[in-house]
Amino acid sequence: MKTMHDHDLDRIAAVAEGGLSGQDLAAAQAEIAACAECSRDLQAQRTALAYLRQSRPITLTSIERARLHRAVHPAPTRSRWLRLAPVFAAAVALVVVAGVLLPNGGTTRTLLPEGKNLENSQELGSAGGARTPAEISSTTAASATTAMPTSDAMLSSPSPLFAKADELRQNPPANATTLCHDEARSRLDEESITASDVDYNGTPAVMYVYPKTALIFDQETCAFLEEIPADNP
Amino acid sequence: MPSDEELLSGFLKGDHAAFDELMARHEDRIFGLCLRMLGSRDDALDATQDTFLTVYRKGRQYSGRSKFSTWLYRVAINTCHDHLRKRKRHETMPIPEGTDPPDSSVGDQFDSVELRPDILTALSSIPQEFRSAVVFVDIDGLALDEVAEILGVPIGTVKSRTYRGRRLLAEFLGNFRGMPEHQRDEDHA
Numbered sequence: 001m002k003t004m005h006d007h008d009l010d011r012i013a014a015v016a017e018g019g020l021s022g023q024d025l026a027a028a029q030a031e032i033a034a035c036a037e038c039s040r041d042l043q044a045q046r047t048a049l050a051y052l053r054q055s056r057p058i059t060l061t062s063i064e065r066a067r068l069h070r071a072v073h074p075a076p077t078r079s080r081w082l083r084l085a086p087v088f089a090a091a092v093a094l095v096v097v098a099g100v101l102l103p104n105g106g107t108t109r110t111l112l113p114e115g116k117n118l119e120n121s122q123e124l125g126s127a128g129g130a131r132t133p134a135e136i137s138s139t140t141a142a143s144a145t146t147a148m149p150t151s152d153a154m155l156s157s158p159s160p161l162f163a164k165a166d167e168l169r170q171n172p173p174a175n176a177t178t179l180c181h182d183e184a185r186s187r188l189d190e191e192s193i194t195a196s197d198v199d200y201n202g203t204p205a206v207m208y209v210y211p212k213t214a215l216i217f218d219q220e221t222c223a224f225l226e227e228i229p230a231d232n233p
Numbered sequence: 234m235p236s237d238e239e240l241l242s243g244f245l246k247g248d249h250a251a252f253d254e255l256m257a258r259h260e261d262r263i264f265g266l267c268l269r270m271l272g273s274r275d276d277a278l279d280a281t282q283d284t285f286l287t288v289y290r291k292g293r294q295y296s297g298r299s300k301f302s303t304w305l306y307r308v309a310i311n312t313c314h315d316h317l318r319k320r321k322r323h324e325t326m327p328i329p330e331g332t333d334p335p336d337s338s339v340g341d342q343f344d345s346v347e348l349r350p351d352i353l354t355a356l357s358s359i360p361q362e363f364r365s366a367v368v369f370v371d372i373d374g375l376a377l378d379e380v381a382e383i384l385g386v387p388i389g390t391v392k393s394r395t396y397r398g399r400r401l402l403a404e405f406l407g408n409f410r411g412m413p414e415h416q417r418d419e420d421h422a
Binding site: 052057 | 400402
């Protein structure tokens with residue numbers, strides 16, 4: 001013999017939730033009262049509901065919220081060249097200044113990313129005129145999403161980091177650091193080849209090396225500092 | 234005030250402030266869901282982080298057929314299930330059939346706050362399928378059809394899971410005093 005309990009759990013739940021009223025409620029209560037199992041079930045539903053409804057809203061603490069925002073802060077989606085625009089602007093300014101200070105194509109030394117030295121600074125920027133993306137890409141790949149390095153340091157800074165990334169690609173260390181790993185992973189879907197502590201303009205940093213790029217993070221806060229493409233120069 | 238869907242659309246067009254606003258609107262609720270599912274604030278924070286990273290990376294997969302919040306909840310609950318699977322601490326238990334319902338006098342015993350078990354502990358005592366239904370329906374107060382959409386199951390299944398989840402929860406509360414049930418029954422006899 002089927003009892004109400006076998007096929008009317010909805011009704012028991014509705015009574016427990018307070019979803020019935022008037023004659024419907026009275027009828028359901030009468031049916032439930034006639035079924036011992038239904039009565040026990042109704043009591044269980046009420047006990048659980050009363051308990052669950054006392055649950056308070058949960059909020060993040062300020063520290064947790066800061067951690068979350070730091071970890072999920074949107075990665076840069078602007079084009080690499082757009083992000084590097086301030087650096088290019090500074091580089092062009094450097095060339096202009098050099099042109100002024102060293103008339104007649106005077107000589108200055110500027111270390112290029114790949115370690116080449118140009119004797120004539122005007123070669124960097126077509127005598128201070130407008131530079132094409134190709135010219136820019138062949139001379140400057142530094143990015144500075146945080147503090148802007150000084151001009152010569154800026155132009156020379158990519159070189160050791162690029163070389164370091166290349167070195168790590170070829171000879172990954174056995175015990176790579178995992179600091180900032182989640183952050184690094186969030187930037188790229190692919191797994192990194194390896195990671196290593198590096199010096200970034202005097203700041204302790206960690207570099208994650210991927211097949212086609214390398215990412216640098218502040219060692220203390222895991223804040224994203226710079227991306228160095230593998231095809232940089 | 235822009236809707237969630239408008240914010241997502243703005244974010245997909247490059248407006249990062251729109252993403253920040255989406256996060257600000259939902260992060261507490263998602264964290265609360267994850268905490269109730271996972272039982273630990275650290276794990277919940279990780280899952281919340283993963284949820285929003287998924288939105289960040291895969292926002293284009295949102296089809297617009299459901300509310301953004303429904304989609305977000307689905308991402309979050311799937312992330313929680315992934316976390317649970319990975320740590321294998323709360324493996325899905327077989328649905329206990331024919332479990333004796335709790336003593337009907339149990340409810341009164343928990344009127345005292347001191348006697349109440351921590352709700353996270355209580356929730357962790359029930360299988361995750363039931364837990365998610367109970368959290369969505371009874372704590373977050375979502376409509377059954379929305380929960381069905383989030384969990385990808387029929388409404389009837391949501392009802393059944395909620396019902397059985399409550400029953401197991403009540404049973405847990407009934408046993409919470411640490412006294413074997415047969416002994417407690419004897420005491421009441």
